[in-house]
Amino acid sequence: MSGANLWQAVVFVPALSVPAFEEAVGEDVLACSSFETAPGGPWSIQMLLPDPVDQDGLETRLARAAASLDLPAPALRLSQVPERDWVTASYQALPPVRAGRFMVHGAHDRSAARRDERGGAIALEVDAGRAFGNGRHETTHGCLLALDHLAKGRRFRHPLDLGCGAGVLALAMARLWRVEVVAADIDPWAVSVARANSRLNRLHPWVRPVLSDGFEDPKLSADAPYDLIMANILARPLQRLAPAIAAHLAPGGRVILSGLLARQDAQVRAAYRAQGLYLAGRRRLGEWLTLELSR
Ligand SMILES: C[S@@+](CC[C@H](N)C(=O)[O-])C[C@H]1O[C@@H](n2cnc3c(N)ncnc32)[C@H](O)[C@@H]1O
Numbered sequence: 001m002s003g004a005n006l007w008q009a010v011v012f013v014p015a016l017s018v019p020a021f022e023e024a025v026g027e028d029v030l031a032c033s034s035f036e037t038a039p040g041g042p043w044s045i046q047m048l049l050p051d052p053v054d055q056d057g058l059e060t061r062l063a064r065a066a067a068s069l070d071l072p073a074p075a076l077r078l079s080q081v082p083e084r085d086w087v088t089a090s091y092q093a094l095p096p097v098r099a100g101r102f103m104v105h106g107a108h109d110r111s112a113a114r115r116d117e118r119g120g121a122i123a124l125e126v127d128a129g130r131a132f133g134n135g136r137h138e139t140t141h142g143c144l145l146a147l148d149h150l151a152k153g154r155r156f157r158h159p160l161d162l163g164c165g166a167g168v169l170a171l172a173m174a175r176l177w178r179v180e181v182v183a184a185d186i187d188p189w190a191v192s193v194a195r196a197n198s199r200l201n202r203l204h205p206w207v208r209p210v211l212s213d214g215f216e217d218p219k220l221s222a223d224a225p226y227d228l229i230m231a232n233i234l235a236r237p238l239q240r241l242a243p244a245i246a247a248h249l250a251p252g253g254r255v256i257l258s259g260l261l262a263r264q265d266a267q268v269r270a271a272y273r274a275q276g277l278y279l280a281g282r283r284r285l286g287e288w289l290t291l292e293l294s295r
Contacts (some may be wrong), residue, residue: 181208
């Protein structure tokens with residue numbers, strides 16, 4: 001699929017109206033992400049659409065949603081997605097995977113990785129082995145996009161990748177900030193694959209793999225608080241981990257959750273809201289959601 005086959009649409013709306021507008025555009029969109037533009041300010045909803053775009057239909061649905069909320073219809077900004085945009089690349093279904101500035105590749109794509117790096121990309125070589133995470137799954141992809149977005153505005157000093165699998169997210173954070181990243185997983189094999197991948201990418205001085213079920217290993221608590229916790233697990237364990245994640249988060253810290261389905265959004269968010277963590281961004285790729293939360 002070439003870049004000319006995809007369109008990006010953006011609207012700015014009040015925070016409380018985001019779910020209604022997201023639902024209004026519903027099935028037409030390939031991907032949809034929403035972010036607050038400033039604390040307490042309007043949210044931006046960004047949608048990715050296939051060509052041809054039914055602009056009139058989309059505007060009508062947005063206007064209807066606005067009318068039902070007693071709001072003015074939001075102005076729709078529509079633009080073609082440029083060639084080699086992340087989404088274009090990710091829809092090609094062929095390696096390597098690109099997500100924002102990140103490029104996740106196998107050993108066979110080293111020359112493409114070097115080329116991309118000269119253009120400013122952050123290339124990560126990942127041998128997934130039997131551990132989850134070659135960057136191709138929507139849940140990991142969503143995390144990399146959320147991380148890329150977050151890193152544009154802020155530098156984190158002490159992040160945690162909980163449920164690190166092959167370590168893609170820990171590697172990404174280590175490359176962004178060159179700080180110690182704790183990478184924990186319940187699966188001993190994942191921990192050893194993450195360790196091998198941190199060596200492969202010469203990031204072993206920064207990535208510290210730990211075998212732990214949630215925060216059970218005392219090393220994880222001893223190292224707390226974390227200013228960024230990324231957890232790409234599944235909805236149920238994410239709900240169960242909500243109190244521990246909140247307890248190990250530094251004041252002003254951020255949490256990125258992935259591995260939940262769109263229909264599990266409300267139950268996961270409720271578990272974190274009960275811990276004083278609120279939605280600051282949401283990204284949907286296919287059926288999967290990535291949530292960004294802050295205190
Ligand atoms: C969906 S994979 C994500 C891997 C990697 N973070 C990525 O995005 O590619 C989830 C990982 O979480 C781990 N996991 C599941 N429950 C866990 C728990 N309670 N504590 C730590 N890790 C857990 C699994 O072993 C698995 O490696």
